[in-house]
Amino acid sequence: MSKLFIVNKYMLTAKNLTKKYGEHIALHNLNLTIEAGEIFALLGQNGAGKTTTINCFLGFVEPSSGQAIINDISVTQNTAETKKYLAYIPETVMLYGNLTGIENLEFFSQLAGFRYSKEELSGFLSKAGLQTTAHSQRVGGYSKGMRQKVGIAIAIAKKAKVLLLDEPTSGLDPKASNEFSEILKELSQQGTAILMATHDIFRAKEVAHRIGIMKQGHLVSVIDSRDISATELEQLYLQMV
Amino acid sequence: MRFSVLKILSRQVYRSTIKKRSTLWLIGIFNLMLGFAVVSGYQILTTQQQIVDKYSQQVRHRWEKSPDKHPHRMAHYGYVAFRQKFPLSFFDFGMNSYVGNAVFLEAHRQNTVNFSEASLSNGLLRFGEISAGLILQLLLPLVIFFWGFDLISAERENGTLRILLTQGISWPELIMGKCLGLFSVSLTIFVPVVVISLILLFSNGAIGDNWQSLGYFAILIVGYLVYLLIVSLLAVFVSAKSNTSKSALTKLIGFWLFFTLILPKISLVIGQNLYPSPSKVEFDTAVEHELLAQGDSHNPNDPHFKVLKDSLLQAYGVDSTHKLPFNYGGYVMREGERLSAETYKRHQAKLVAIYQKQQNVVRLTALCNPFMAIKNLSMALSGTDYATYHDFENQAEAYRYKLAQTMNELQIKLISNTTKGSSGKQAIINRKHWAEFPDFSHHFPAFILVFQQEKLAIFSLIIWISGLYFLVTLSSKHFKAF
Numbered sequence: 001m002s003k004l005f006i007v008n009k010y011m012l013t014a015k016n017l018t019k020k021y022g023e024h025i026a027l028h029n030l031n032l033t034i035e036a037g038e039i040f041a042l043l044g045q046n047g048a049g050k051t052t053t054i055n056c057f058l059g060f061v062e063p064s065s066g067q068a069i070i071n072d073i074s075v076t077q078n079t080a081e082t083k084k085y086l087a088y089i090p091e092t093v094m095l096y097g098n099l100t101g102i103e104n105l106e107f108f109s110q111l112a113g114f115r116y117s118k119e120e121l122s123g124f125l126s127k128a129g130l131q132t133t134a135h136s137q138r139v140g141g142y143s144k145g146m147r148q149k150v151g152i153a154i155a156i157a158k159k160a161k162v163l164l165l166d167e168p169t170s171g172l173d174p175k176a177s178n179e180f181s182e183i184l185k186e187l188s189q190q191g192t193a194i195l196m197a198t199h200d201i202f203r204a205k206e207v208a209h210r211i212g213i214m215k216q217g218h219l220v221s222v223i224d225s226r227d228i229s230a231t232e233l234e235q236l237y238l239q240m241v
Numbered sequence: 242m243r244f245s246v247l248k249i250l251s252r253q254v255y256r257s258t259i260k261k262r263s264t265l266w267l268i269g270i271f272n273l274m275l276g277f278a279v280v281s282g283y284q285i286l287t288t289q290q291q292i293v294d295k296y297s298q299q300v301r302h303r304w305e306k307s308p309d310k311h312p313h314r315m316a317h318y319g320y321v322a323f324r325q326k327f328p329l330s331f332f333d334f335g336m337n338s339y340v341g342n343a344v345f346l347e348a349h350r351q352n353t354v355n356f357s358e359a360s361l362s363n364g365l366l367r368f369g370e371i372s373a374g375l376i377l378q379l380l381l382p383l384v385i386f387f388w389g390f391d392l393i394s395a396e397r398e399n400g401t402l403r404i405l406l407t408q409g410i411s412w413p414e415l416i417m418g419k420c421l422g423l424f425s426v427s428l429t430i431f432v433p434v435v436v437i438s439l440i441l442l443f444s445n446g447a448i449g450d451n452w453q454s455l456g457y458f459a460i461l462i463v464g465y466l467v468y469l470l471i472v473s474l475l476a477v478f479v480s481a482k483s484n485t486s487k488s489a490l491t492k493l494i495g496f497w498l499f500f501t502l503i504l505p506k507i508s509l510v511i512g513q514n515l516y517p518s519p520s521k522v523e524f525d526t527a528v529e530h531e532l533l534a535q536g537d538s539h540n541p542n543d544p545h546f547k548v549l550k551d552s553l554l555q556a557y558g559v560d561s562t563h564k565l566p567f568n569y570g571g572y573v574m575r576e577g578e579r580l581s582a583e584t585y586k587r588h589q590a591k592l593v594a595i596y597q598k599q600q601n602v603v604r605l606t607a608l609c610n611p612f613m614a615i616k617n618l619s620m621a622l623s624g625t626d627y628a629t630y631h632d633f634e635n636q637a638e639a640y641r642y643k644l645a646q647t648m649n650e651l652q653i654k655l656i657s658n659t660t661k662g663s664s665g666k667q668a669i670i671n672r673k674h675w676a677e678f679p680d681f682s683h684h685f686p687a688f689i690l691v692f693q694q695e696k697l698a699i700f701s702l703i704i705w706i707s708g709l710y711f712l713v714t715l716s717s718k719h720f721k722a723f
Contacts, residue, residue, distance in 0.1 A: 058407060060722040083409035094400035098257060110249045111408040154404070 009036045011085075011162050011193035012057065016066035019052050019217075026052045028217040029066065036161065039184060039194040041204035041225075044214035045241050050197035052217075054164045057195070058088055070162055084112075087155030091167045093147040097140030101125055101150055104139055109157045116157065128153035129179050145176030152183055155192075163187065165196040169203055181207045201237060205230040213240045242714075246410050247418040254422025258388055259429070267384055268429050271376070275434035278373040282331030283441045289342075290445075293323040296343075297681070305676045309669045311656070313574060316648035319347035322637040324354065325683040327624025328445050328454040332438055332461070333374025335625025338362075344634075346641035346681075348578065348648070349538075351585045353521075354634060373434050374619045377465055378612060379501055381430060382472040386493040389423045389476030391486035398486060403722050413714045416477050423473040431469060435462055453685060457622040460688075464622070467702045468615040474709045481720050500612045505603065508613075512602035518595045528588045535584070538577020541570050549576060563659055571652030578645045586638075593631060600627065607701045614701035621695045624685055628694050632686050640681045647678055 012034040019027040027049045034040045042050045055061035056068040059079040068075040070082040095104045102121050109116055116124075122135050130149040134142065139150065148168055155163055163184075169177040177200075184207055188194055198204050204211050205225055211233065213221045220240055223233070258264050300321045307318060324342050341354030393415065396402040405415065442458060476493060483489035519527070536545025541562065550562060553572070562569040607613035620626035651674055660667045692699070 058403070058722075060403065060406070080409060080411060083407060086407055088404060088407040090400060090403060092400065094404065096253075096257070096401065098260065107249065107253060108404065108408050111246060111405065111410050113245075113409070151404075154408075158408070 010034070011036045011038075011071055012040075012195055013069040014053065014056070014066070015069065017053070017056055017063050017068055018065045019049075019056060019061060020064040025217050027056070027063075030219055032212070032219065034193045034195055036193050037188050037191045038210065039188050039196065039208045041208035041211045042195065042197045042214055043199070043201060043204060043211060043237055044197075047216075048214040048241070049217040050214055051166055053214075054088075054166050054195065054197055057162075057164055058086065059083070085161040087151075087158055087160035087163050089148060089151040089155065089163065089165045089168045091170055092144055093151030093154075095139045095142075095147060095150060098138060100136045100138055101130060101142070101146075101153075102135050104150060105153050105157060108154045112158045114157060121157070124153040124157045125150065127156055129183055143176075145172050145180070148172065148176075148180060149183075152180075152187075156187070161192060163192055163194040163196075165194065165198075167198055168196065169198065169200055177203060201234050202230050205233050213237055215241050242411075242414050242417060246414045247421055250410070250415065250418025251420075251422035251425060254392060254419050255425050258422070258426045264388070264426070271381070271384070271430045272433050274371070275373050275376055275430070276437055278371055278376060279331055279434060279438050279441060282334065282372055283445075286326050286328070286331045287445065289326050293325060293342075296321070297323050301680050304678075305672075307672060307675050309672050311668045312648040312651040312670060312674070313348065313571070315675065316348035316645050319345055320641070320644055320681065321345055322640060322681045322683070324630070324633045325685075327629065327685055328442060329458055329461070329623045330625050331441065332372065332458070333619045333623035333625055334370050334372040335374070335620035335623060336627060336630065337625040338370060340627075340630045344637050346637060346644060348574075348645040349581055351582075351589070351638060351641070354630075354637070373438070374616075374623065377431065377434070378468070378615050378619065381427060381469070382501075382612070383494075383497055384430075385423060385427050385469070385472045386476050386490070386497060388426060389419075389473060390480055390490040390493050392419045392423065392477050393480040394483050394486040394489045397721070397723060400723075406722055412481070412720050416474075416481055416713045417710075419480075420470070420474045420477045423477060424470055427469045427473060431465065453688075454624075456688065457624075457691075461619060461622045464615060464618050464699075464702065467706055468611060471611050471702065471705045471709065474706070474713070478709060478713055484721075500610050504606055504610050505613055505616075508603045508606040509599075512599035515602060516595050516598040518592065518599065524588065524592060528585055531584050531588075532581050535577070535580050538574050538581075541573045543573075546573050546576070549573070565658055568653045568656045568658050568660075571649050571656065575646060575649040575653065578642070578649060582638075582642050582645075589638075596627070596631075604695075604697050607698050608704070609701075611702060611705045614698040614705075618695050618698040618702070621691045621698075628690075629686060632690075633683055636683060637681070644678065 010033045012032070014030045014032040017027055017030040017032075018025070030049070030053060032040070032053075042053065044050050052061060056063050057070060057075060059068075059075045059082065062076060071085050073082050075082050096107070099107065102118060102125065105121050105125060106116065109121070122132070125135050126132060128149040130146060130153065134146060139147065142150070151168075165184075169180055172180060181203060184194060184196075188209075196204075196208065205228070208225050211223050211225055211228075212219050213223075213236070221236070223236070225233075228236070300323075304318075304320060307315060322344050324340075324344075326337065330337055338358035340357055341360075342356045342358070344354040345352045393402065396405065406412075410418075438458070442455060475496070479492050479496075480486070480489045483492060534545075536543040538546070541550075550569075553565060553569075554560065554562070557565055559565060565572075603613065604617060607617055617626070621628065651670060655670050657667055662668060
């Protein structure tokens with residue numbers, strides 16, 4: 001019963017979300033809802049408005065009109081409150097190179113208001129798929145895949161209800177990329193709403209529940225991933241953009 | 242603003258800065274320099290205190306041991322007043338080495354205070370002394386800027402800033418947290434020198450009768466802490482505002498040059514041009530000119546004192562000054578001393594007013610220049626500014642006037658009116674009178690005077706810290722996350 005309630009809850013909503021830079025319209029009347037536990041992938045060329053959408057939800061970009069809403073709270077009106085539910089994983093998760101994985105996680109968790117023991121922190125890193133031997137190594141020596149895992153661990157430790165991902169798997173080797181997808185699925189099963197901007201059509205088809213295609217600031221198409229094969233999706237994408 | 246977040250952020254800045262080997266070297270070098278500056282300053286101070294003690298005792302001894310003689314001869318024998326050094330002067334040398342240390346006090350004349358350190362030393366002093374005050378005011382900000390310029394801009398450049406902000410911290414929290422971290426790093430340089438200075442202050446014998454300096458030091462410490470906070474906040478604020486670390490560093494070094502070198506120099510030149518002061522020769526000539534018109538008080542028959550003479554004769558109903566019931570020569574001398582002292586005072590007051598106006602221009606720039614503010618405050622509280630020196634001049638002149646007039650009074654009362662000259666047996670008085678005249682003692686200005694004079698500086702520090710704070714808390718919308 002409660003599971004049903006969670007699934008129906010809209011965690012992320014964009015209402016006529018628009019962002020203009022002078023004459024240029026980066027995002028045009030975007031309307032989008034993402035439920036708890038849902039993974040939504042945004043496809044589109046560079047400059048299609050994917051990152052702008054994510055930045056609006058993060059509060060880093062103020063929309064020209066419309067609203068970005070997280071867990072029923074408007075981002076522009078109460079940025080601080082919405083941050084409590086958010087976690088963000090950029091193309092490369094940048095961390096403090098002179099600190100270890102655990103120290104980085106501890107620092108960022110403390111800022112979010114959580115205090116964990118070393119064991120708990122280590123547990124989060126393991127859950128995010130980071131091998132135990134790397135936990136107390138300096139992040140400066142981490143590969144990109146390992147950094148992304150710390151990013152996931154930060155999200156888990158924060159108990160984030162919404163995950164915003166900006167091309168998180170670009171540049172990852174297939175194995176790391178696959179691991180990453182598995183973790184995302186797991187998080188989604190636990191009720192996390194995930195918005196992911198990506199160029200990886202096959203990854204999107206595999207991991208996402210719904211897929212949106214953006215072109216010049218417009219969301220031109222939204223497809224249920226069960227209704228389409230990867231090849232069909234690719235053809236559709238090429239037609240659209 | 243949440244205290245816990247500030248603590249986490251500042252601790253992170255402190256730890257990551259202190260971890261670097263270059264930081265440790267810098268901290269070590271600064272502590273060495275500061276330690277050397279205060280210890281050598283303290284040695285100079287105690288040496289000077291000993292010299293002043295020794296020679297003022299000698300002056301006193303010789304004054305008291307002077308033989309029986311005519312009091313006016315004693316007034317011409319004179320006295321030497323020595324400028325004491327404030328026990329805190331080792332912390333900030335200020336103008337100490339460039340202003341005079343001793344002045345010869347005699348009847349009729351206001352001599353210049355002479356024998357400054359600069360006039361006695363070889364050229365070495367010309368290269369400038371390095372006092373703890375100077376290092377803290379001038380060099381420490383530069384180091385703080387080097388530590389702080391990229392605290393936010395580098396996080397923006399490498400992308401950690403977005404993750405930081407996504408964790409729910411606000412811009413004011415981020416800036417204040419980083420600022421407090423930077424500030425605590427600067428304390429690793431400031432605290433040791435304060436501790437050493439306190440030890441030195443207590444080991445100085447003069448502290449016993451001068452607790453004043455301890456109170457001043459407490460205020461000075463607060464002043465410096467606020468200054469360091471301003472510098473730290475400025476560094477982090479500029480780092481947050483700048484697009485790149487490089488431009489942040491360029492701006493901060495620009496600020497530093499402008500505030501510490503350009504603005505003080507400009508304000509000084511403007512002050513001197515707006516209110517030109519006469520040269521020493523011009524000043525002396527003007528005073529001399531006026532004094533000549535007042536006549537020679539050594540000569541009781543000088544026509545300038547005719548009115549005085551006539552009124553006295555009339556009042557006492559006699560026809561000759563010889564018949565007056567007191568020493569007429571002493572009376573004229575007393576009157577002459579009063580007139581010449583007043584003349585000098587008036588001219589001196591005018592001159593000082595010009596100096597004040599020049600300095601007020603500099604003080605006014607302190608409002609927009611925290612460096613100038615702390616410099617003025619530090620000098621004033623260390624007792625090494627011009628006002629403290631001028632206060633000594635006034636005390637010495639007041640003592641000189643009292644000395645000359647006391648001797649005149651002795652002449653009026655004790656020397657027979659019919660005595661001619663000043664060498665005969667009747668013209669001398671007992672030497673016991675010399676010891677009755679008290680020794681010169683130099684006091685330092687009370688805090689209320691220092692405060693009144695430096696209120697602009699204090700005001701400036703308050704304005705800067707609160708202004709920057711409001712700027713940080715109010716303009717958080719204008720900072721960029723990427």
